[in-house]
Amino acid sequence: MALFEFELAPAKDITPWASDQGPNLSWFALTDGKFWMPVGKQTLFQYSDDVLTYWDTKTSTAEYQIAAFARDMLGSVAAGTARLPKRFEELVKDRERFGELQKLCGELNAKSLPRATTRLCGG
Numbered sequence: 097m098a099l100f101e102f103e104l105a106p107a108k109d110i111t112p113w114a115s116d117q118g119p120n121l122s123w124f125a126l127t128d129g130k131f132w133m134p135v136g137k138q139t140l141f142q143y144s145d146d147v148l149t150y151w152d153t154k155t156s157t158a159e160y161q162i163a164a165f166a167r168d169m170l171g172s173v174a175a176g177t178a179r180l181p182k183r184f185e186e187l188v189k190d191r192e193r194f195g196e197l198q199k200l201c202g203e204l205n206a207k208s209l210p211r212a213t214t215r216l217c218g219g
Contacts, residue, residue, distance in 0.1 A: 100141075100169065102162045104129040127163040130155070 112119035133140040141158040
């Protein structure tokens, strides 16, 4: 299954961009189109009937340069699959120790300590 699905706009419908040298139709501009992401039984980047009515449009999927969307989505994968810092791995692999840290964070947050003190705990 593909990460996302798309449909390119017909080239004849793409308006060249203005530039110092006059109208310009680059490869990037030619990637204009619609995209959506099937995830289980849902589809991301597909607008609800309420949104379509509010915007007064019949276009139910996101429209943008597919190249930019792909670049942004695929660029996010690296961060999501990156290995956690070794120090963090060591902390969370010991369940008891991690539980103690969670308890300490709860206590610090409950005391409403200065922001710098509770930053580690998400407070």
